Amino acid sequence: MIKVRNMRYKYRNSSQYAVDGVDFNINEGEIFGFLGPSGAGKSTTQKVLIKLLSGFEGEIEHRGKPLASYDDSFYQDVGVSFEMPISFSKLTAIENLDFFKRLYKKTVDIEPLLKRVGLWDDRDKKAGEFSKGMKIRLNFVRALINDPKFLFLDEPTNGVDPANSRIMKDMIREFRQKGGTVFITSHIMGDIDELCDRVAFISQGKLREEGSPRDLKIKYGKRTVNVEYRENGDVHSQLFSMDEIKTEPFFNLLRNKEIETIHSGETTLEEIFIKVTGVKLRA
Amino acid sequence: MPNLLTLVKAEFFRLNKYNLFTANFVVLIMWVVLAYFLEAEMLLRFIPFIFFMDSIMMTILLVGATLFYEKKEHTINSIMVTPVTEHEFLTAKVLVNVVNSLITVAVISIAVYFIKEVTFNYLLLLPAIVLVTVVHSLIGIRLSYSAKDFTSHLINYMLYVFIFALPPIFALFGIISESVSRFFILLPPEASSVLINTAFTQIEAWRVVFSYIYLIALSAMLYMFSVKPKFNEYLMKETGV
Numbered sequence: 001m002i003k004v005r006n007m008r009y010k011y012r013n014s015s016q017y018a019v020d021g022v023d024f025n026i027n028e029g030e031i032f033g034f035l036g037p038s039g040a041g042k043s044t045t046q047k048v049l050i051k052l053l054s055g056f057e058g059e060i061e062h063r064g065k066p067l068a069s070y071d072d073s074f075y076q077d078v079g080v081s082f083e084m085p086i087s088f089s090k091l092t093a094i095e096n097l098d099f100f101k102r103l104y105k106k107t108v109d110i111e112p113l114l115k116r117v118g119l120w121d122d123r124d125k126k127a128g129e130f131s132k133g134m135k136i137r138l139n140f141v142r143a144l145i146n147d148p149k150f151l152f153l154d155e156p157t158n159g160v161d162p163a164n165s166r167i168m169k170d171m172i173r174e175f176r177q178k179g180g181t182v183f184i185t186s187h188i189m190g191d192i193d194e195l196c197d198r199v200a201f202i203s204q205g206k207l208r209e210e211g212s213p214r215d216l217k218i219k220y221g222k223r224t225v226n227v228e229y230r231e232n233g234d235v236h237s238q239l240f241s242m243d244e245i246k247t248e249p250f251f252n253l254l255r256n257k258e259i260e261t262i263h264s265g266e267t268t269l270e271e272i273f274i275k276v277t278g279v280k281l282r283a
Numbered sequence: 284m285p286n287l288l289t290l291v292k293a294e295f296f297r298l299n300k301y302n303l304f305t306a307n308f309v310v311l312i313m314w315v316v317l318a319y320f321l322e323a324e325m326l327l328r329f330i331p332f333i334f335f336m337d338s339i340m341m342t343i344l345l346v347g348a349t350l351f352y353e354k355k356e357h358t359i360n361s362i363m364v365t366p367v368t369e370h371e372f373l374t375a376k377v378l379v380n381v382v383n384s385l386i387t388v389a390v391i392s393i394a395v396y397f398i399k400e401v402t403f404n405y406l407l408l409l410p411a412i413v414l415v416t417v418v419h420s421l422i423g424i425r426l427s428y429s430a431k432d433f434t435s436h437l438i439n440y441m442l443y444v445f446i447f448a449l450p451p452i453f454a455l456f457g458i459i460s461e462s463v464s465r466f467f468i469l470l471p472p473e474a475s476s477v478l479i480n481t482a483f484t485q486i487e488a489w490r491v492v493f494s495y496i497y498l499i500a501l502s503a504m505l506y507m508f509s510v511k512p513k514f515n516e517y518l519m520k521e522t523g524v
Contacts, residue, residue, distance in 0.1 A: 012519070050364055053519075072366045080364040086357050090300045099296075102289045103365040142361070 001150070001181050002026040002049065007058035009044055018044040020205035021058070031172065031182040033196035033213075035189075035269075037279035041205040042185045043083075043154065049183065050080050050152050076105055079148035083155040085135030089128030093119055093138050096127050097145060104146035113141045117167060132159045140168055144175070151175060153184045157191055169195055189269040199269070203277035213269055220272045222265030225250075229257035286367050290375035291382070294349070298379070303348050307341060311387055315394045323399040330403065331479050333391060338384045338415040338479070339472055343443070346380055346423035347436040354427075359521050373424065373506070373514060380420040384412050408482035415475040418498050421505045422471065428513045448472040474498050 002025065009019040019041040026032045036042045047053040049060065051067065051074060060067040062074070087096045094110065101107045114120040117137040122130070127138060136159055143151060156172070157165040172182060172195055186192050192199060193213050200210040209216065223242040227250075228235055240250050253259075273279075298304045314333045318326055353359055362372060388408065395401040426443065430436035451473045454464035467473040474494040481491050 052360070052363060072368045075364055075366045078364070080361075082360055084357065086361045088297060088300075088358055089356055091297065095296075095300075099293050100361070100365060102293070103286050103367055105366075146365075 001028040001063060002183075003059070003061040004045075004049075005059040007045070007048065007056055007060060009041075009048055009053060009056045011044075017205050019048070019056075019202075022202065022205075022207045024200050024207060024210060026181060026183060027198075028181055029176060029179050030197040031176050031184060031195050033192040033199035034183060034185045034202065035187070035192060035199055035273060035277075036185075036202035037277055040202045040277065040279075042202050045202065046152055046154060046183065046185060050078065051075075076146060077149040078152065079143035079146060079150070080152045081136075081139045081143040081154065081156055083158060085132065085139045087127035087130075087135060087138055087142075090126055092124050092126055093130070094123040096138065097142060100142050101145050106147050107145055108147045110141070110145065113144055116171065117141055118164060133161055133164065136160050137164060137168070140171075144171075149180055151180060151182045151184075153182060153186075155186050155188075156184065157188060158186070165191070189273060193269045201273060201276040203279065208276045209272070216269070216272050217266050220275060221267040224265035226261075226263045226265065227253055227257075227259060228261040228263075229253065229259050231257060235260065284368070284371050284374065286365075286371050287375055287378070290367065290371055291378050294375055294379040295382075297352075298345075298349065301349075301352055303345060306348075307345060307383065307387075310337075310341065311390055314387075314391060315398075318391070318395050319398050321399075323401050326395060326399055326401050327403070327483060330391065330395065330401070331476070331483050334384075334388060334408070334412060334479050335415075335472075335476055337387045338412050339419045339448070339475060340444070341387075342380045342384065342416050342419040343423035343426065343440050345383065346376060346420050347427045347430070347433065347440065349376070349379075350424065350427040351433040351436060354517075357521060359518065363518060369511070369514060369518075373510065376424060377417055377420040380423075381413055381416045384416040385409070388412055404482040408479065411475075411478035411481060414495065414498050414502070415478060418471055418475065418502050418505070421502060421510050425505065425510050425513055428510075428517045451476065468493060469497070471498065471501060 004022060004024050006021050006023060007019060008017050008021050010017045022041075022045065024032075034042045034045060044053065048056045049067070051070065054068070062070060087093075088099070091099070093114070097110050097114075101110070111120065114123055117140065119134060119137055119141070122134065127135065130138065136156070140153075140156060143153070151172070153172070157168055160168060169191060172184075176182060182195075184192070184195065196213060198210065198212050199216065201208045211219070225240045225242065225245055226237055227240070228237045230236075238253060244250055318329075321329055363369075392403075392405065422443065426439040427436050430439055447470045450459060450470065451464070451467045453459045454461070454467060468477065468490060474497050477486060477490050477494040478498070480486055
């Protein structure tokens with residue numbers, strides 16, 4: 001759906017490239033996670049892909065056509081949710097959505113969306129009176145208002161309580177199940193792990209790694225199994241390689257000891273993030 | 284421009300919600316009350332000043348206040364990821380001010396007709412008001428995008444008044460010599476004043492023609508070479524540059 005080849009972007013007042021020759025594809029119907037520390041170039045990449053920033057170098061194709069060849073009708077099929085919740089503060093939630101709704105040819109019914117994210121009862125409240133979490137949910141609904149085929153979500157669940165975060169993630173998955181494509185940036189690795197079919201790590205403007213979360217975890221993880229067991233009141237552990245778990249010593253341990261935990265050496269996206277980008281995640 | 288009408292309607296709706304119309308309405312009422320106390324002859328000399336104030340000063344202030352809220356709330360980002368074009372966005376801002384100025388013209392004209400039976404050449408006035416408001420909406424947008432906040436917009440506004448609107452007034456009182464003041468037609472407020480006054484008094488044809496051509500050309504130049512680039516620069520800043 002989107003092909004990015006050797007894309008570079010330099011801001012006017014900067015001598016360095018914010019994005020320096022990245023290549024990746026986003027396939028139709030997938031959730032693609034774009035990860036990186038602050039200032040790595042992920043927001044710049046997203047802004048280039050949603051045509052907010054022009055003048056990039058390299059090639060970007062959207063549905064087989066150069067991105068630059070699209071006019072503003074490009075946005076008929078695109079939904080964008082920014083990290084910073086944006087709305088007209090003196091307009092109610094419904095007035096905000098009504099304004100945006102009128103700008104599109106094709107739209108959806110607002111009511112089920114607002115009910116789903118728990119804002120229906122607050123629809124006549126001014127957006128300026130909303131909490132940060134409510135504003136983010138309102139932004140998320142706004143991104144879906146034109147029944148888009150492509151969603152760009154920047155830190156969509158950051159600042160949202162766990163229950164509503166779960167609902168939003170379910171909605172993102174349902175969007176994908178209906179054939180929608182999602183480009184998502186987040187520093188909440190749990191969300192990325194849960195949602196994304198593929199992820200790419202960017203650091204200092206360059207793409208460092210790309211793949212499915214599962215493949216990356218296998219690549220960066222250890223092919224080991226650690227078994228913790230109790231013996232004479234003490235906890236002991238024994239490490240086996242994946243090849244050893246079919247051998248007698250492993251089965252003997254399982255049969256004869258009081259097993260407390262068994263852990264594979266699979267790594268987490270967070271560990272991969274730190275390894276690949278060299279930066280620790282925000283608390 | 285399929286979204287233009289939607290943007291104009293939404294802009295009026297927001298002006299109302301943000302109470303920016305209230306200030307405009309209060310000023311309008313003030314003009315009507317003042318008209319009530321003036322004699323018909325005096326009123327005819329005073330009305331061009333009202334239209335001058337409204338289509339120049341109020342326009343710059345109103346567009347500044349609107350953009351101040353938009354800048355404060357960063358709403359431009361959300362609008363620019365919809366099918367709205369930059370041209371539609373900027374044209375809507377100008378059109379709202381034009382409609383607003385025409386409402387002022389209509390209210391004042393009706394009021395002075397019923398209060399003092401004063402009439403003037405509406406056919407000459409309407410195109411003049413439209414053009415003067417277009418130019419000053421663009422100037423207002425340009426000043427606003429150069430300002431960090433509403434206070435600095437007001438300072439820009441005052442500077443504009445000092446540099447462009449006061450010299451013709453000084454000339455009127457003989458403070459500035461005629462040899463200098465004949466070039467004042469190059470100042471947008473003076474050219475605007477010429478056009479507005481065509482509805483009330485006889486003005487040399489060349490001055491009217493020149494003012495129309497000059498302000499139309501100025502609008503086009505302002506839009507292409509000043510407002511649009513400044514808007515794009517602002518957009519870049521808003522997107523995190």
